[in-house]
Amino acid sequence: MxxxxxxxxxxxxxxxxxxxxxxxxxxxxxxxxxxxxxxxxxxxxxxxxxxxxTDEVVREVPAAVVDHSKSSISRKYLRLIDATPDVHIQSYCADMEEAKELVKEGRVYGIIYIPEDFSKELAAGKQAHVSLFCDMSGMLYYKALLMSATNASLEINRQIKIVRLGNTTERQDEISTAPITYEPVSLFNPQDxxxxxxxxxxxxxxxxxxxxxxxxxxxxxxxxxxxxxxxxxxxxxxxxxxxxxxxxxxxxxxxxxxxxxxxxxxxxxxxxxxxxxxxxxxxxxxxxxxxxxxxxxxxxxxxxxxxxxxxxxxxxxxxxxxxxxxxxxxxxxxxxxxxxxxxxxxxxxxxxxxxxxxxxxxxxxxxxxxxxxxxxxxxxxxxxxxxxxxxxxxxxxxxxxxxxxxxxxxxxxxxxxxxx
Known part of the structure; x- marks a missing residue:
């Protein structure tokens, strides 16, 4: 039962x-x-x-430039940034106010500001500064601008080191500027x-x-x-x-x-x-x-x-x-x-x-x-x-x-x- x-x-x-x-x-x-x-x-x-x-990465982010240095080294630096796949320099502005207006209108997403003493500081062997302003409504815009500016700065720094070394061979230049060569690859997300x-x-x-x-x-x-x-x-x-x-x-x-x-x-x-x-x-x-x-x-x-x-x-x-x-x-x-x-x-x-x-x-x-x-x-x-x-x-x-x-x-x- x-x-x-x-x-x-x-x-x-x-x-x-x-x-x-x-x-x-x-x-x-x-x-x-x-x-x-x-x-x-x-x-x-x-x-x-x-x-x-679906596009995974952002390319050709439009940016404005305020170059108060107007020197050959500042122009070279800007050409290096523009040559990257992530950033496109769309406008050269006379001052920051003009550049800010372009950001407000949505025509550019960032401003690269080069001060007047940029080339003088480099010539004197001092550290020069470049300011980067970005529209933070899109984090990927900020990443693209920052990475491009950083890579251009590293390349300029490498070239300055080679010039200051004087008469050296190509191999010596390579060793002095990059003692250890490396290739950065993001684990499990190589395309970033x-x-x-x-x-x-x-x-x-x-x-x-x-x-x-x-x-x-x-x-x-x-x-x-x-x-x-x-x-x-x-x-x-x-x-x-x-x-x-x-x-x-x-x-x-x-x-x-x-x-x-x-x-x-x-x-x-x-x-x-x-x-x-x-x-x-x-x-x-x-x-x-x-x-x-x-x-x-x-x-x-x-x-x-x-x-x-x-x-x-x-x-x-x-x-x-x-x-x-x-x-x-x-x-x-x-x-x-x-x-x-x-x-x-x-x-x-x-x-x-x-x-x-x-x-x-x-x-x-x-x-x-x-x-x-x-x-x-x-x-x-x-x-x-x-x-x-x-x-x-x-x-x-x-x-x-x-x-x-x-x-x-x-x-x-x-x-x-x-x-x-």
């Missing part, structure tokens, strides 16, 4: 779980708002970002492309943020449709905490298993981005990340009482989360508080682990810190989801009991009035 009752409980639990899963999938595809965040945004956002940065650097991190973040928004909107919809603004309906299928949490999370996992395959595999393939991950390693890493994101989103959805609230709460967090992950800003420069704060979010470990697996060919052993952290987050957020959903179940039962009591009181009053 005990065996039969146990089997009955298991069968009922599984039946309830799959019923909740099917019902959640049905709600997702019926709700246009949730469908946008679960399907449309993950399909289009990666393409949008990849299209924007912005897309190869940023897009993998953005793809991982899109998964977390769309889950937060979609699950939050679904929770807001459930509360708006409920008479008592409860997250869990008073229904016989919605009785056990585990079956509710597992049923809902299974529905989201089924959707995002397909979405993640598209975002992490198809999109990089379309735009020829770096993709050297082993399929088994990538699958093993993405599973705990998806679970952590789903349970984290379900826990956070407890705070959403209206459909629109999730957009106001979560959308603005995307950029800060990208910065504190340590990808777009050096991890060593992030303050300890923000570094610890970033551990709350699955995206921190997901971004760092995925970039190392996808772009650097790392194995699970190489990213074991991130891998174990994601499983830990999945476990912790699963427990928190169960706790908040258990509270919601009890709240829903309390409201159902109150409703029954009110109905009984109304019936009693109705009977009394009939007798009277």
């Amino acid at each position: 005990k065996e039969k009752s146990f089997k009955t409980i298991i069968n009922q639990g599984l039946a309830g779980l799959f019923h909740i899963c099917a019902h959640e999938l049905k709600n997702v595809f019926k709700d246009q708002g949730v469908l946008i965040f679960f399907i449309l945004v993950p399909l289009l956002y990666p393409l949008l970002y990849a299209f924007i940065y 492309g912005f897309a190869s650097f940023l897009i993998p991190a953005v793809l991982i973040l899109i998964i977390q943020q769309t889950l937060l928004l979609g699950i939050g909107m679904a929770a807001g919809t459930a509360r708006e449709k409920n008479r008592y603004a409860d997250l869990i309906p008073a229904n016989r299928h919605y009785q056990g905490t585990l079956r509710i949490v597992l049923g809902k999370s299974l529905a989201y996992l089924l959707i995002y298993a397909i979405i993640s395959a598209y975002i992490l595999c198809a999109v990089p393939k379309m735009f020829s981005l770096v993709q050297i991950a082993q399929a088994g390693t990538l699958l093993a890493f993405v599973l705990p990340y998806l679970l952590a994101c789903i349970f984290f989103s379900m826990t956070c959805s407890i705070f959403i009482h209206h459909r629109e609230s999730c957009m106001m709460i979560y959308v603005f967090t995307s950029l800060p989360l990208l910065f504190i992950s340590g990808i777009s800003w050096p991890g060593a420069s992030i303050p300890a508080f923000w570094k610890v704060f970033s551990w709350i979010f699955p995206s921190t470990f997901g971004i760092n682990g995925f970039v190392r697996i996808n772009n650097m060919g790392a194995t699970l052993w190489d990213v074991q810190t991130e891998y174990h952290a994601l499983w830990l987050q999945a476990g912790i957020y699963f427990v928190t989801t169960c706790l908040v959903y258990r509270y919601q179940i009890l709240l829903s039962h309390r409201h159902a009991i109150d409703k029954l009591k009110q109905l009984k009181q109304k019936r009693l009053l109705f009977k009394k009035t009939e007798k009277a």
